[in-house]
Amino acid sequence: MSTRGSKATKTASTSDRLRKENVLAYVSVPRHPARTVKKVKPKTPAVVEEVEEMSSPIATRSRRASSAVPSVTKKSTLKDVLPKQPSTSRVSSEPAAALKSVRASSLVPRTSTRIRRATPAIVDMEPPKLAQYAEEYRDLKRKRSTLEASVASFTEEKERKDRELKRRRIALDKEEMDMKKQKKHLETMKADLAARAEQLREREMVVENREEASRRPSIDNSEAALKFLEECFSCSLCCDIMACPTVLASSCGHSFCAMCILKWYFARFHIECNSWHTAVECPLCRASVRTPNTGYIPRTLESRPMMINRMAEGALQSFVDMLLKPGSSEPAPGKGKGKKKAVIDLDDPALEWREGGSARRDWIERGQKGKAKLQEVLSVWEKLTPAGFTNFKRSLDA
Incomplete structure (x- = not known):
């Protein structure tokens, strides 16, 4: 009786010791299968079952709790419980290979031995x-x-702006x-105008010299000056010195008094038909003088038949002013002593x-009077009606 009890006690103590060693050895196995594991002792069926219960869910652990340690009451020896000791060769590094060697024994049932890594459960957010x-x-997505x-x-x-800028750049x-071409053309025209202005300036100087020479004739007395006026500035219609010299718009360029040529020109105007029937000719050379179309309105300035001769008017005024002052015909000195007395020659x-x-x-x-009448008709010449021509003719008594 004591022998059997001592054997059972030895068997239980040996099983506890082996279980602890195997559990510690199993826990120290690394997770990575590629690494090698130190030599461990094979696990007993009780240890394997306890490891499976540790890796299995809680419900399975409670169910297998009763079979974790072999019952001592069974009549089995330590030789029957423990498997044969493996050789001291190098054990496989993977935990699955060690478990397969344990399952080979007939005492351990074939169950899932995969050890899963415990992962924390997903905690639902509020x-x-x-x-x-x-x-x-959603706001970020909308933004x-x-x-x-x-x-x-x-x-x-x-x-779009780039295209617009490109079009503007091309246009600019x-x-x-175009502006460069126009500038070049304007410079050419400017040079041409400068050359023409120089030519006109030279011509003006020549004309001024001639006018100066004509204004200062070599006249010794007033009689010679008056004779020069009568010969050069006499009107062919009134045979008197021209008053307001007026030139006809003809090829001859003869000048007459303003009032004389107006009366002569409008004397050929027919009141019945409000027009000029016959051709108007110069009183001196019979050169043709233009006549306007009374029914055509408006008329151009070039259709005017006469205009004031400014050059002749200036020369005539200078000679008349020379007659105003007693030039070489100075008064004769008085006889006797004392102051000189001016003697007026009544025959001058x-x-x-x-x-x-x-x-x-x-x-x-x-x-x-002639200048006023000439300016009156020339100022309204462009819009003068046939009735206007008739009224102007009557105002001249032509």
Whole structure:
């Protein structure tokens, strides 16, 4: 009786010791299968079953708790419980290979021996936070869509402006080329005009010299000056010195008094038909003088039949002014002692052309009247109607 109890006690102590050693050896096995494991002692069926219960869910552990340690009450020896000791060769590094060697024994049932790594369970977030995150995500998505649309719009606008700038640049380049050509043309015209202005200046100097020579004739006395006026500035119609010299628009260029040529010209105007029937000719050389079409309105300035001869008017005025002052015909000195007394020669023909003389007054009146009438008809010449021509003819008593 004591022997059997001592054997059972030895068997139990040996099983506990082996179980502890095997569990410690199993726990120290690394997770990575590629690495080698130190030599461990084979596990007993009780240890294997306990390891499986540790790696299995809680429900399985409670079910296998009763079979973790072999019952001592069974009549089995330590030789039957423990498997044969393996050789001291190198054990496989993988835990699955060690478990297969244990399952080969008839005492361990074939069960799943895969050891799973315990992972923490997913903790559900609070619903308000999830809703807040979802709303923020949607807002960010909307903002991203808005930004992408803005970027696309800005890109399109930039491309459009680039095209517009390119078109403007081309237009400006073309305009610049045109302006350069125009500038070159204007410079050429400017040089041409400068050359023409120089030529005109030379001609004006020649004309001024001639006018100066004509204004200062070599006249010794007033009689010779008056004779020069009568020969060069006499009107062919009134046979008097011209008042307001007026030249006809003809090829001859003869000049007459303004009032004389107006009366002569409008004397050929027919009141019945309000027109000129016959051709108008120069009183001196019979050169043709243009006549306007009374029914055509408006008329051009070139259709005017006469105009004031400015050059002849200036020369005539200078000679008349020479007659105004007693030039070489100075008054004769008085006889006897004392102051010299001026003696007026009543037989001097230039006496009437001096200040207050009758000839001078008549010449000034005729000139003013003729100039006024000529300016009156020429100012309305472009729009003068046939009735206007008739009224002007009657005002002249032509």
